[in-house]
Amino acid sequence: MNGNITxxxxxxxxxxxxxxxxxxxxxxxxxxxxxxxxxxxxxxxCILLALCRHGKVQYSVDTEERMVAAxxxxxxxxxxxxxxxxxxxDLSGIAILISQNFFSEIIKDIHGISSLFLFSRSxxxxxxxQDEVGNLMTYFDLIWNKMSDDEHHFxxxxxxxLIATMIYDLSQVIYxxxxxxxxxxxxxxxxxxEFIKLVxxxxxxxxxxxxxxxxxxxxxxxxxxxVKQVSHRTPNEWIDNYVALEIRVMLKNTxxxxxxxxxxxxFPNQSFLGRFFKEHVGMSPSEYRKx
Numbered sequence: 001m002n003g004n005i006t007x008x009x010x011x012x013x014x015x016x017x018x019x020x021x022x023x024x025x026x027x028x029x030x031x032x033x034x035x036x037x038x039x040x041x042x043x044x045x046c047i048l049l050a051l052c053r054h055g056k057v058q059y060s061v062d063t064e065e066r067m068v069a070a071x072x073x074x075x076x077x078x079x080x081x082x083x084x085x086x087x088x089x090d091l092s093g094i095a096i097l098i099s100q101n102f103f104s105e106i107i108k109d110i111h112g113i114s115s116l117f118l119f120s121r122s123x124x125x126x127x128x129x130q131d132e133v134g135n136l137m138t139y140f141d142l143i144w145n146k147m148s149d150d151e152h153h154f155x156x157x158x159x160x161x162l163i164a165t166m167i168y169d170l171s172q173v174i175y176x177x178x179x180x181x182x183x184x185x186x187x188x189x190x191x192x193x194e195f196i197k198l199v200x201x202x203x204x205x206x207x208x209x210x211x212x213x214x215x216x217x218x219x220x221x222x223x224x225x226x227v228k229q230v231s232h233r234t235p236n237e238w239i240d241n242y243v244a245l246e247i248r249v250m251l252k253n254t255x256x257x258x259x260x261x262x263x264x265x266x267f268p269n270q271s272f273l274g275r276f277f278k279e280h281v282g283m284s285p286s287e288y289r290k291x
Contacts (some may be wrong), residue, residue: 009045010097020147022156025102026163028144033091041083043076047098048076051128051136055091060084060233061124071128073136073170075120079233094140098163105253106164117151123177132173139166159190191216192230195223196238203242205266209235244280247273251289 011091011201017035021027032050050073055067060083061076068074074206076082078100086167098106132203149155198212206212211218212235227235244263248259277285 004272006040007045008042008044010099012285013097018146019097020125022147022159025099025145025156027097028140028147029095030140030144031094033087035062035095037085039086041081042080044076044082045100047078047100047103048095049075049098050074050093050095051133051140052091053092053133054093055088056089057085057088058086068126068129070228071124071130071133073128073173077120093287094137096140096143096163100245101248101252102160104249106160106165108249126174128173132169135169136166139154139163139169178224180288188226188230191218191223195227199239203239204246204264207239207243209239238278239278244277247267247277247285248281248288251285270282 008022008282010027013019013027014021014024017029019027019029024076030075033055052068052070052072052074054070056070059066061080063081063083065084066074081153127268139145139162142157144164146152146158146162152158165190192215195212198215202211209223210220213223218226224235226236227233230239233241247261247265250256250264253256254261256264258273259270262270265273267276272282277288281288283291
């Protein structure tokens with residue numbers, strides 16, 4: 001997995017497939033079985049949420065093989081690498097691609113959404129009951145119909161609200177599945193879960209891995225090894241991801257100056273924030289705000 005892996009982004013998908021989309025923020029497909037798939041690894045530059053209605057799928061994400069059957073939900077996060085696709089001839093299903101920026105806007109006011117992130121990292125495929133499948137299909141139909149209504153002045157806002165409601169329902173499914181698991185999570189997964197909870201609470205002011213290791217009463221080395229084992233990312237990558245996403249949201253959704261954002265995010269000064277943002281997003285904060 002190197003930087004030369006071709007990326008899957010909504011802007012590129014718009015050129016290749018006949019899906020319904022809004023800007024470079026969201027794209028929906030009402031039949032994934034008809035989509036041609038690449039023969040080489042691809043890195044996600046957006047989030048994939050899909051539902052298999054019929055048939056089977058086999059694929060790998062970050063080199064780990066996954067199997068999908070009817071009524072299974074698939075969640076693939078930005079940055080993950082997918083490869084080795086095998087589809088059954090009778091495959092049918094739906095899919096939604098969401099840019100990380102748009103997703104961040106959607107969930108910024110949704111409490112407890114960390115459960116979805118954590119669950120999808122360790123359980124990227126999970127099954128739904130028939131009534132839950134019906135609910136998800138209802139949301140999808142509403143989203144599809146609203147995205148097709150080009151004359152609706154508030155089309156994007158309505159789609160955002162529909163997706164937020166859908167995420168609430170998916171989180172309830174996850175809660176149900178978690179409650180049904182009688183055995184306790186392994187030590188590594190428990191540490192990862194507690195680490196993410198601490199990061200969500202403190203990333204605006206604390207970015208040292210040693211701080212989180214101390215809070216968890218373990219060594220920084222053990223924390224790094226454990227987080228990498230469970231999530232295939234380092235603690236620093238998780239912390240930096242939360243920081244970068246928060247800066248993106250503030251640049252797009254507030255009128256705060258870059259200096260004010262730097263102070264709020266506990267950077268020494270505006271220049272430090274600018275270098276951090278350029279490294280992780282690929283452009284300066286002012287360029288991003290104008291884009």
